Amino acid sequence: MQTRVDINCDMGEGYGPFAPRFDAEIIPYISSANVACGFHAGDPMHMKRTVLLAEAAGVGVGAHPGLPDLMGFGRREMRITPEEAAAYVAYQIGALQAFTSSGRLQHVKPHGALYNMGTRNEELALAVAEAVKQVDPGLILVGMAGSAWIEAGRKTGLRVAREVFADRSMNPDGSLVHRSRPGAVIGDLDQVVDRVMSIVKHGKVTAIDGREVEIGGDTICLHGDTPGAADMARTIRQRLESAGITVIPMGTFCE
Numbered sequence: 108m109q110t111r112v113d114i115n116c117d118m119g120e121g122y123g124p125f126a127p128r129f130d131a132e133i134i135p136y137i138s139s140a141n142v143a144c145g146f147h148a149g150d151p152m153h154m155k156r157t158v159l160l161a162e163a164a165g166v167g168v169g170a171h172p173g174l175p176d177l178m179g180f181g182r183r184e185m186r187i188t189p190e191e192a193a194a195y196v197a198y199q200i201g202a203l204q205a206f207t208s209s210g211r212l213q214h215v216k217p218h219g220a221l222y223n224m225g226t227r228n229e230e231l232a233l234a235v236a237e238a239v240k241q242v243d244p245g246l247i248l249v250g251m252a253g254s255a256w257i258e259a260g261r262k263t264g265l266r267v268a269r270e271v272f273a274d275r276s277m278n279p280d281g282s283l284v285h286r287s288r289p290g291a292v293i294g295d296l297d298q299v300v301d302r303v304m305s306i307v308k309h310g311k312v313t314a315i316d317g318r319e320v321e322i323g324g325d326t327i328c329l330h331g332d333t334p335g336a337a338d339m340a341r342t343i344r345q346r347l348e349s350a351g352i353t354v355i356p357m358g359t360f361c362e
Contacts, residue, residue, distance in 0.1 A: 108308045110352060112324070112326065112354060113167075114326070114343065114347075114354055115137060115139040115270070115357070116139075116140060116328070116331050116336075117171055117218070117331055117332075118130045118157050118161070118171075118331055119142045119153045119154055119156070120148035120180075120331070120332070121148065122153065127153075127332075129331050130157065130331060131160065132336075133340050134160055135164060136337070138354050138355055140168055141170070141214075141249075142154060142157045142161070142168060143173070145199065146175045146176070146195065147173030147175075147176055147179075147182075154206050158206045158207055168203075168212055168213055169212055169213050169247075170199055170204075171216055172196045172215065173199075173217070173218035173219050173221055174187070174218075174220055175195065181218050189230050189233070192231050193234040193235055193237065195221075196217065196235050197242050200215060200239065200243075204242075212243070212246060213357065213358040214246060214248070214249050214357060215239050215248055221235075222251070226255055227254075228255065232258070232259035233259040236259040236265055246266075247357055247358060247361050249268045249357070250267065251269075251281075251283070252324045254281075266361045266362055270325070270327075271306050271324030273293075273299050274292060274293045274299050274329060274330055274339065275292060276290050276315045277312060277314050278314060278316075279316055279320060281320060281322060292330070292333060294335070296338065299343070300339075304350065307327075307347065307350075325360075327343070
């Protein structure tokens with residue numbers, strides 16, 4: 108059984124007058140925040156406010172770079188080269204760093220379609236990892252457990268955080284069920300909590316077809332736009348801590 112784990116959540120995913128609804132409610136229960144950097148969501152004011160919110164709560168601040176696709180919320184795949192992906196990510200990291208009190212971030216977690224593309228495209232994942240290292244070799248690269256992101260981070264000498272998902276269904280091969288399929292996003296609180304506890308305590312989770320999949324992770328992802336997200340975050344943290352598992356920012360223990 109793990110004795111420590113990070114809880115991360117995507118935040119700052121508003122734009123202009125459209126503010127994220129649940130960020131302030133969720134922030135007390137997570138340990139790392141992935142802040143949208145302007146390509147799939149977010150803008151300078153939202154970035155600034157979200158960083159201030161996270162820093163005040165003692166939460167690790169990370170960049171959540173996506174594809175340049177505001178209309179599609181960064182969830183539509185694009186035909187881009189590894190060089191382009193690297194440039195997009197470096198640009199967004201630098202923009203978010205400017206709003207931090209220390210000028211440094213804890214981690215980088217790609218968003219949406221970019222994240223999914225990198226799980227299976229080793230060349231793209233490696234290019235992004237190298238870009239992250241060039242910006243700051245102390246950054247942690249967050250990627251799906253067992254994916255090309257983790258291998259790319261290790262190859263470039265970055266620290267990595269293996270990510271698992273509390274509220275997303277999994278295929279038997281360890282990939283996420285596409286959001287277009289029924290049951291891809293899990294809204295039942297008891298089911299989500301049970302999945303988290305199974306992963307952390309036993310290194311196993313039930314796939315969408317009922318099969319058991321072995322999986323381990325350093326950080327648990329919650330989605331702030333899931334209905335009841337704040338209650339979900341609070342309950343998960345309480346259950347973890349009641350089981351003797353410490354919830355702390357990934358920067359304190361990831362290697």
